[in-house]
Amino acid sequence: MDLGIKGRRAIVCASSRGLGRACAEALAAEGVAVVVNGRDLARLEAAAAEIRARHGVKVTPVAGDVTTEAGRAALLAALPDPDMLVNNNAGPTPRGFLDVGRDNWLDALDANMVAPLLLTAAVLPAMKERRFGRIINITSAMVTTPRPHMVMSSGARAGLTAAMKGLSFEVAPFNVTINNLLPERIDTDRQHFMAQQASARLGITYEEARAEQVKSIAARRLGRPEEFGATCAFLCSAHAGFVSGMNVHIDGGSYPALV
Incomplete structure (x- = not known):
């Protein structure tokens, strides 16, 4: 299937490896120019070179931590008006509730809620103006199936999910979609x-x-990373304009509830 996005441009956060890398690879395979991001410059540049060589598209590496204002500014300087934004960041270290202090909570919120919201706010105006935008948030199965040792992940990412759901109604008339990918055991x-x-x-x-x-x-x-990346690419596609505000579990059929 031709996803209809060849020639478009994407920012994929935290994409030098892991789930972000899988999404960057899948988008590049569809002819999308990608800005890839990570904190380890050597690893990031190696990933960019590999994606560029494999798929023949423009790949721009931007080193930085998206949790910081400087990191976000660097990404937006490289591509201020992307057609697609894939929000991603490392999850918090597992801890029991009584082992989580105030600074831990604030760090989790900055990394897994505030940073994606701020990046989204920065790219939305251009998406609405051109009447095409795809925002993907890589969250976690912990949003819908919390576990005691993952309270920071559940709390921050559930907050992000709620904020993005409300926003999805506002931007839907402009052909801007917002969806969340909830991995489990990729x-x-x-x-x-x-x-x-x-x-x-x-x-x-x-x-x-x-x-x-x-x-x-x-x-x-x-799960295989490429399975995750393929789902991301489809939700970014021209065919997915009628899918928004959804939590998509990618978990080998493990989600236990009906809704």
Whole structure:
């Protein structure tokens, strides 16, 4: 299927690896010029070169932390009026509720709620004017299925989800859509980190923690990054203009509720 977005331009946050990289790859494969972002300059430039060589599109690396004003400014200086914005950032370290202090809460809110809202506010006017825009927020399954050790992720990302849902009604008449991707157990570096955390928290081996990750998924396997990226690309496509304000679980059929 031709997604109808060749020649358009996207900012993909935190995209030197993991889920962001998967989204950047999928968009580039459709002929979209991408601005990729990360904090490790060497890794970022290597990722940009690989995407550029593989897909033959313009790939602009912008080093910086999107949680900071300087990081966001650098992204917007590289591409002030993208057709697509993929909001993404590393999730908070798992902690029990009583182990979370005020600074932890504020850091989580800055990274996983405030930063995406500010970037969205910056790019919306141009999207509305051209009557095309696609905003994708990479959140987490913890938004709809919270867990005790993931309170910071659930809190910040649920707040982002609520704010974006309200905004989606306002921008829909301008062919600007806003959707959220909720990953669960996509096989990236994050899952290795989570397995290490579970190993320490539960007193089990790393291998046992990895096996538990697989067991927790109905499909009895971890998701592939390219599956996640393909979903992102479709929601950014010309064919997805009638889909907005949605939470899309990418979890091997594991979400337990009806709605």
